[in-house]
Amino acid sequence: MRTILIVDDDLELCALLADYLRREDFEVQLAHDAETALARFARDQHPPDLLILDVMMPGKDGLTALRELRQRHQLPVIILSARGDPADRVVGLELGADDYLSKPFLPRELLARVRALLRRGSAGSDEPLSVGLLRLQPTERRAWVGETELKLTGAEYSLLLALARQAGNVVNKASLTEEGLGRPIERFDRSVDVHVSRLRRKLSTASALAPGIESVRGSGYLLTRPSA
Known part of the structure; x- marks a missing residue:
């Protein structure tokens, strides 16, 4: 219970x-x-x-x-x-x-x-996931950049996982709201924007070489893959 x-x-x-x-x-x-x-x-x-x-x-x-x-x-x-x-x-x-x-x-x-x-976070594979220095362990709901563990709220972790699973591709805000908050997006809803802003700070603080999160105007967000 x-x-x-x-x-x-x-x-x-x-x-x-x-x-x-x-x-x-x-x-x-x-x-x-x-x-x-x-x-x-x-x-x-x-x-x-x-x-x-x-x-x-x-x-x-x-x-x-x-x-x-x-x-x-x-x-x-x-x-x-x-x-x-x-x-x-x-x-x-x-x-x-x-x-x-x-x-x-x-x-x-x-x-x-x-x-x-x-x-939330129950959908998708439980296999560990890596994007450059970023590593996520879905079974434990934990994430690291290099050797630094990120201290994430549940919503932040779910959003990061959703972006990492589609790294390099744009994920729209409606999908991110469903993944991160487990509910449909509402009119004038900025919840995802605020969570993403916090994620950006935490990633950049952990390492300057961490993947970034780019905003795609009118579409959503994407987690950048490291250059070859």
């Missing part, structure tokens, strides 16, 4: 979501402030399989908590926010959220996102 931690100061919403997700065979844990959630991560040896994190809470806000969490944990994170501003979505994704959902939302929409993030 997969475990989900919901962090939100709205007690009524937490109770509703917990009841709904438990009926879908998830174990659900609750925290009503960021400090309690972070303390749980520091204390527990086995973190939850997925985190649902509200942005606006008393005390430490969700984005600050996410920044701290990403220093040690790479579990899937869905950000919830009553603020639907696209800029807020970008900030959440830049800080390492895998997906973002604006309030109000239907519980079944959240359930679909949860299931998508938990099952």
Whole structure:
């Protein structure tokens, strides 16, 4: 049974979501402030399989908590926010959220996102994959550039794997959204763009000789193959 931690100061919403997700065979844990959630991560040896994190809470806000969490944990994170501003979505994704959902939302929409993030990356071969200095191990969901292991979120890993499997070819944003986030692309959706921007930084930081990710205007992205 997969475990989900919901962090939100709205007690009524937490109770509703917990009841709904438990009926879908998830174990659900609750925290009503960021400090309690972070303390749980520091204390527990086995973190939850997925985190649902509200942005606006008393005390430490969700984005600050996410920044701290990403220093040690790479579990899937869905950000919830009553603020639907696209800029807020970008900030959440830049800080390492895998997906973002604006309030109000239907519980079944959240359930679909949860299931998508938990099952992503299951398609395709499990054979190790190399593109120049970049190596990926799908069975372990780990990636290296040379001897340096990349610290990737689940969404970043899935996107990198999708690009690596089609190295040298353009992969459109709709396909990348399906591969990386496990859901259809939405209108004005910049989630893939933000994740790719983070991937570029991590690849270039690992090595100047790492494969690059090129943007193809109006089409998508491609992972460059090293020159012969």
